[in-house]
Amino acid sequence: MKGSKSRSILPGFGLSLGFTIFYLSVIVLIPLAGVFVKTAGLTWEQFWDTVTNARVLASYRISLLTALAAALINLVFGLLIAWVLVRYRFPGKKLIDSLVDLPFALPTAVAGIALTAIYAPNGWMGSLLTPLGIKVAFTPIGITIALIFIGLPFVVRTVQPVLQDLDKDVEEAAVMLGAYRWRTFRRIIMPELIPPLLTGFALAFARGIGEYGSVVFISGNMPLKTEIAPLLIMTKLEQHDYSGATAIALVMLVASFVMLLIINYLQWRSNRRVAAV
Numbered sequence: 001m002k003g004s005k006s007r008s009i010l011p012g013f014g015l016s017l018g019f020t021i022f023y024l025s026v027i028v029l030i031p032l033a034g035v036f037v038k039t040a041g042l043t044w045e046q047f048w049d050t051v052t053n054a055r056v057l058a059s060y061r062i063s064l065l066t067a068l069a070a071a072l073i074n075l076v077f078g079l080l081i082a083w084v085l086v087r088y089r090f091p092g093k094k095l096i097d098s099l100v101d102l103p104f105a106l107p108t109a110v111a112g113i114a115l116t117a118i119y120a121p122n123g124w125m126g127s128l129l130t131p132l133g134i135k136v137a138f139t140p141i142g143i144t145i146a147l148i149f150i151g152l153p154f155v156v157r158t159v160q161p162v163l164q165d166l167d168k169d170v171e172e173a174a175v176m177l178g179a180y181r182w183r184t185f186r187r188i189i190m191p192e193l194i195p196p197l198l199t200g201f202a203l204a205f206a207r208g209i210g211e212y213g214s215v216v217f218i219s220g221n222m223p224l225k226t227e228i229a230p231l232l233i234m235t236k237l238e239q240h241d242y243s244g245a246t247a248i249a250l251v252m253l254v255a256s257f258v259m260l261l262i263i264n265y266l267q268w269r270s271n272r273r274v275a276a277v
Helices: 013-039 044-051 054-087 093-100 108-119 126-132 140-165 168-176 181-210 213-219 229-238 242-276
Strands: none
Touching: 013 242, 044 242, 054 093, 054 140, 054 181, 054 229, 054 242, 093 140, 108 126, 108 140, 108 213, 140 181, 140 213, 181 242, 213 229, 229 242
């Protein structure tokens, strides 16, 4: 006799949840727990001296500020690029759409070498900017440009599907009722785009904080000036100072986690506001 509920041929909730927890534990939670365990070998004084060293604090500042600046720039231009790709038809559109994903496919070391060659004082762009007193390579500006390059696809690919799914009839109705284009964009389109924009910003920012390959070449790696936190972690690992490396990594991990929590909270608030309208 058949039961009241038909069984699915796919695995049930229990098995799926168990596999999910196991997979996340092996791939994410256990490695992160290793950072805490290794850092626990330091006393509080040793930990504090390590993470508040002048060189370490400078690397935090450079990593966080350049990642934040790059994510904010990508927020604006990522939205612009996504808008153009969705709302307009023009020759070469598919090519440009494919180029957006290039930073995903290109090895970060190759991107770093290419950017350094272009923006070095004797490079194609550097030779034009240097006479104007603008130095890009081996400065925080160069680091920011590298992070813009690797972070742009996160914003574009997060916003693009939402733009494609927006109902254009609502926009046309607003225009027919006398709303100006800017007001239509601000009151109708923008509220729908805030959640994906926050998601894209968070992804680009998180990627920028931990980026190493594309930055290590163009930064110049000058302590207290252009040395990023991931490079300092690698330096301590090469010196076999594993506890010091994990201490710096722990601070970066906590900072990234707090930032993601804040952005997720803002995204939740934005979703609630849109749903209430």
